[in-house]
Amino acid sequence: MARAGLLLPCVGRPSLPWCNQILVDIGDEQSLQQSLSTFSGHVLRIGRIMKAISHGPGPSLVLLDEVGAGTDPSEGTALAIALLKTLADKARLTIATTHFGELKSLKYSDRRFENASVAFDSETITPTYHLQWGIPGRSNALEIARRLGLDPDIIQKAQDFIGPKSFNDVNKVISGLEEQRQRQQEAAEEAATLLARTELLHEELLTRWQKQCEQSEQVQERGRKKLEISILEGQKEVRRLIRRLREQGANGETARRAGQRLRRMELDHQPNSARRRFTAWSPQVGDRVRLLALGKAGEVIAISDDRLQLTVQCGLFRSIVEMEGVESLDGLKPSLSEPVVKFNAQSSLKTRPSVRTSSNTVDVRGLRVHEAEVVIEEYLRKADGPLWVIHGIGTGKLKLGLRKWLETVPYVLKVTDADQNDGGAGCSVVWS
Numbered sequence: 055m056a057r058a059g060l061l062l063p064c065v066g067r068p069s070l071p072w073c074n075q076i077l078v079d080i081g082d083e084q085s086l087q088q089s090l091s092t093f094s095g096h097v098l099r100i101g102r103i104m105k106a107i108s109h110g111p112g113p114s115l116v117l118l119d120e121v122g123a124g125t126d127p128s129e130g131t132a133l134a135i136a137l138l139k140t141l142a143d144k145a146r147l148t149i150a151t152t153h154f155g156e157l158k159s160l161k162y163s164d165r166r167f168e169n170a171s172v173a174f175d176s177e178t179i180t181p182t183y184h185l186q187w188g189i190p191g192r193s194n195a196l197e198i199a200r201r202l203g204l205d206p207d208i209i210q211k212a213q214d215f216i217g218p219k220s221f222n223d224v225n226k227v228i229s230g231l232e233e234q235r236q237r238q239q240e241a242a243e244e245a246a247t248l249l250a251r252t253e254l255l256h257e258e259l260l261t262r263w264q265k266q267c268e269q270s271e272q273v274q275e276r277g278r279k280k281l282e283i284s285i286l287e288g289q290k291e292v293r294r295l296i297r298r299l300r301e302q303g304a305n306g307e308t309a310r311r312a313g314q315r316l317r318r319m320e321l322d323h324q325p326n327s328a329r330r331r332f333t334a335w336s337p338q339v340g341d342r343v344r345l346l347a348l349g350k351a352g353e354v355i356a357i358s359d360d361r362l363q364l365t366v367q368c369g370l371f372r373s374i375v376e377m378e379g380v381e382s383l384d385g386l387k388p389s390l391s392e393p394v395v396k397f398n399a400q401s402s403l404k405t406r407p408s409v410r411t412s413s414n415t416v417d418v419r420g421l422r423v424h425e426a427e428v429v430i431e432e433y434l435r436k437a438d439g440p441l442w443v444i445h446g447i448g449t450g451k452l453k454l455g456l457r458k459w460l461e462t463v464p465y466v467l468k469v470t471d472a473d474q475n476d477g478g479a480g481c482s483v484v485w486s
Contacts, residue, residue: 071147074112077103080119093124100137104144113146121150121157131156142166158190173232176201189231335386337364343380345373351383410476415442423455430456434466434486441484444477453482460484 055062056070079099082092100118107114122134131154138160141148152158160167171191173182179201196216200209337343341354345366352368365374377388416433418426426445433441445452460466465486472481 071113071115073115073146075106075110075114076117077106077114077145078117079103079121080117091124093130096121096124104140107141107144114144116141116145116148118148118150121152122154123152127154130154135160138167139164186232186235189235335382336361336389337377337380337382342383344383345375346379346381347375410442414439415444417444418452418456419444419446421452423452423459426452426456427459430460430484431463434463434484437486441486442472442476443482443484444480445482447480453479456482 057076062068079096082095103116107116118137121137122130124130125133134150134152134154134157138148138150138157142164150157158169161169169188169190171186171189173184173186174180174192174194175182176194176197179198196209196213199212200206337354337357339354339357342351343354343364343366344351345368348368350368352366352371352373354364355367355372356365358364362377363374364377364380365372366380381387414437416429418429421429430441430443443456445456447453457469460469460482463486466484468485470483470485471479472483476483
């Protein structure tokens with residue numbers, strides 16, 4: 055079929071050996087006219103096959119049906135074995151059918167041979183056409199005779215003549231091989247099914263993982279956009295509060311609410327990692343720290359007097375970095391001390407400000423001492439010159455508390471009462 059270009063009755067992509075000659079001995083060529091028996095006819099045809107192999111072109115395919123049949127079984131078996139071994143040397147491929155048990159055992163003594171059979175259904179007395187590779191076929195002559203109605207006594211006597219050793223044992227071995235092959239086939243099918251299910255599960259898990267990654271990226275992107283919007287809104291709110299505090303009509307209640315709003319905004323917009331307070335760690339000479347700008351570890355070899363700068367040795371590289379530019383190897387931030395500002399005692403101070411505006415005036419009336427401290431400190435950090443603090447007279451607790459606190463602020467040089475036209479005892483002028 056392959057040589058003629060016909061479609062083969064198989065699936066997949068078969069691979070067939072190419073043979074220039076196809077030599078066949080099938081059928082019965084016995085002849086009364088030529089005085090040829092069945093065996094003689096087979097021998098003549100096999101002789102022509104051997105001559106064709108020796109003198110014909112290229113490799114050959116040899117098909118033999120019931121090789122060695124038609125004569126004494128022992129002699130026919132010996133002749134068939136010799137013929138098959140010779141064809142194994144000369145022909146590319148030889149396929150022979152036989153019922154001789156000795157030929158079935160050639161596989162186990164010569165690696166050039168292989169057994170194959172077609173499964174037979176003893177119930178229906180028909181072949182199943184299911185190829186069993188590696189397993190020889192069983193002899194079913196007595197079973198077929200029994201199914202066809204031959205006298206059971208005759209069949210029993212025949213079985214007694216065969217004997218259990220030469221018949222039952224061989225058939226049991228072949229039956230065991232068939233069962234083993236069936237179990238292997240079922241196991242292979244189960245393994246293939248399991249493999250297919252595993253591949254499907256793998257594809258499903260991979261798809262889910264990819265979707266999870268995409269969802270994580272989308273969540274991060276939404277979080278980033280939300281944070282940007284929150285920051286923009288916070289900036290607008292800060293600018294709005296600053297404008298309100300700079301207005302002429304801003305009073306203590308306005309300042310108090312602005313301070314509370316600013317503190318809430320600071321907590322809301324601060325990342326979780328920045329909300330933690332690291333007050334227990336302070337780098338010392340000899341400690342190992344991580345440089346945030348480089349992402350590398352180094353050793354502290356010197357610390358400035360104000361403890362705001364470190365000299366760090368990182369391999370062959372030595373650098374002076376700010377205290378906030380390092381962290382401990384386990385992620386602790388250094389506790390920063392308040393900077394000590396030194397002033398020249400000989401500097402001349404103005405005893406009276408020349409101009410008072412809304413930008414250098416803060417009204418803290420109605421606030422508690424600690425609330426007023428926060429507002430005043432924010433103004434002092436940005437002030438360029440004296441600051442007027444309106445605290446009112448009242449019971450005097452707010453003024454007294456603020457005066458005590460201002461005495462502890464290192465960059466405050468002097469605190470005095472304002473002039474009468476600027477508030478007198480109800481307003482303090484802070485020089486920094």
